[in-house]
């Protein structure tokens with residue numbers, strides 16, 4: 723069955739000293755955990771330092787973003803080759819904060835997803851509705867468009883990971899209930915099945931949005947929730963390791 727996955731998105735936090743301390747503690751406290759994948763996604767400047775800490779462990783490195791061009795006059799951007807060179811296996815694409823503050827569209831998300839796969843990176847593609855959209859009852863419509871547009875023209879690859887992150891649950895302390903999350907995860911799996919047939923059963927779909935060690939146990943029990951993309955709670959080793967342990971212990975399949 724699908725391997726679980728827990729990714730820590732550090733966002734714009736930590737100095738190199740703090741990063742090395744946090745990554746070292748996560749490494750020391752997760753070495754015995756098997757059956758899934760653990761990912762750390764620090765800011766670009768910390769990738770190399772964190773890579774040195776996790777080398778030889780069961781922890782993978784992810785970037786929080788990348789550009790879809792190889793090189794050139796794109797001040798402030800970073801290429802897939804550069805993040806690979808820094809040690810990344812995964813890359814987060816289309817996080818709602820990128821969509822909200824940096825104007826990333828579904829078209830850009832599609833270009834980045836295509837490019838990541840072409841360069842051998844595993845994209846974690848983020849989708850999710852706002853509170854206004856949920857209140858209007860158009861969650862499926864919004865998420866459906868985001869998933870279809872992100873994957874437009876892309877062949878099946880087991881490397882694609884989808885993260886369902888309701889915008890109203892990110893950093894708010896208000897997580898989706900396991901039923902609310904599972905409903906959308908099941909819907910996303912239906913779209914994947916339509917696009918890719920049986921192989922889509924291997925695609926991992928993560929939940930993100932105020933995940934803690936207290937609420938992940940119920941979420942991970944759901945059939946179509948394969949792990950978590952964690953923001954705030956990944957900045958403290960105790961809470962992040964707690965989430966990873968709960969996932970590894972409670973995952974049914």
Ligand code: PEP
Nearest residue numbers: 892893930931932953954
């Ligand atoms: C995120 O940044 O992807 C996220 C889900 O944040 P938080 O866990 O803090 O809600």
